[in-house]
């Protein structure tokens with residue numbers, strides 16, 4: 001056996017003849033080139049193996065759905081949209097029909113542009129279409145695959161779902177978090193009184209605070225070393241947005257082995273940096289609650305998802321080995337961070353849709369306000385108890401329409417079948433990444449007449465026997481598709497609708513919203529969808545301006561007084 005010093009770097013370098021910088025450069029690029037050659041050969045080999053495998057698994061040679069023509073080896077890499085995917089997907093519907101098939105090296109995609117078909121696949125065949133894609137950049141390199149939305153189907157995902165479904169049930173949200181959400185919404189009204197131009201930032205802050213407190217309880221800067229949780233939310237949002245867009249490494253997984261110092265490997269250096277920020281933030285948030293719980297046994301701590309789960313876990317701790325405890329704590333940590341991540345931006349997006357809609361559609365605002373005035377009046381604040389289609393149907397419909405008008409998860413979160421499937425005469429192999437194009441459903445004229453208009457009344461109808469309008473069962477509710485389908489359906493949907501309802505009800509009660517400088521849609525202001533929305537993974541309104549005028553002096557007084565009293569009383 002050779003002595004170990006032979007392999008030391010300095011021994012090897014000393015043994016090499018001296019080189020000119022040109023020689024070094026040539027050998028470096030020759031090395032890089034051979035790496036690429038090996039990679040291409042690997043892609044070819046994998047492609048041949050995949051084709052054979054597909055022939056074996058699809059003996060009747062059922063076709064794949066139609067789609068853009070793939071190039072040899074790299075498939076549709078250049079057809080795959082890198083932004084505004086929902087719009088490209090809708091164009092594909094016009095060209096290829098409701099099912100579109102695209103391939104990239106090692107991955108196949110099915111885009112479904114039809115509500116009934118998505119329902120069939122994700123709901124009726126929900127036990128098959130239950131997995132998530134393995135994303136290399138966002139998942140393996142950054143760590144997002146530990147969170148519920150990207151967790152692979154299996155016992156860990158089931159454990160996450162059990163915890164989340166229980167904690168986020170509508171009555172539990174109302175009971176445990178209703179007062180905190182109401183109080184924060186009133187503080188939001190105060191910021192609209194004082195700094196109306198900051199309405200976007202402030203509504204972002206409102207949702208971020210609500211979701212953070214539900215996940216981890218109240219955090220005060222002085223106690224937590226000055227950490228800014230809202231900034232954390234925003235930073236995590238940026239990391240998620242950047243990484244789930246898709247990198248070359250997602251198409252060529254072997255690239256994940258490229259070292260960070262390699263030329264043109266900025267993405268790898270970014271991945272290492274983002275992964276550090278992501279993991280440190282997540283563990284810090286969890287550990288801060290756990291340490292307090294271990295020292296106080298939960299006494300005096302504000303209710304939160306992590307606290308409830310830790311209490312439950314530690315009450316059974318005698319029956320479990322250490323390894324079990326660590327695994328369970330890890331599951332709580334990752335599930336909490338998932339909803340810290342998944343809940344705020346999406347809910348805020350609905351509220352932002354509402355603000356833009358009120359700016360552009362004054363008749364909808366007038367009708368909703370008339371209802372609020374009749375049911376609540378101006379002598380008291382709205383309350384969470386006022387919610388209900390039987391109480392203020394137009395208000396409920398306004399929240400639904402804010403969800404439909406620009407669905408926040410515009411292309412959903414993809415599902416993957418765990419076994420091969422056949423659908424509408426096409427072969428859908430196991431592991432295909434299947435997208436639901438929610439944007440297409442929102443603009444489907446079969447379900448929504450004049451879909452670009454904001455018309456809450458579409459969800460209502462009159463009933464001779466009832467004093468108020470009632471739900472119109474003939475119109476498809478966005479509740480049935482905007483939160484996904486089947487066993488992967490969004491577990492935070494009740495919380496989201498509750499949070500959005502509070503903002504909508506309180507703002508309509510307190511303010512009249514008007515466009516600045518008398519702009520109107522008829523005058524060409526924000527007249528098309530492309531001028532209104534950004535169509536990102538989490539679709540938001542594009543920047544716009546509006547004025548908030550308090551509806552009376554009394555309203556102004558009530559808000560100021562409530563905030564002052566809240567400050568004196570302390571708490572969240």
Ligand code: HEM
Nearest residue numbers: 148149339342343346347409413483484485488490492496
């Ligand atoms: C308007 C707001 C929201 C929208 C539009 C939305 C939409 C979605 C969609 C489309 C999915 C994928 C469902 C599927 O795969 O079929 C999802 C998953 C998820 N959502 Fe939401 N969501 C919202 C708010 C929330 C909130 C408030 C929370 C938590 C507090 C939350 C937590 C989650 C989690 C953890 C998942 C992953 C579920 C799984 O993979 O099993 N979401 N959401």
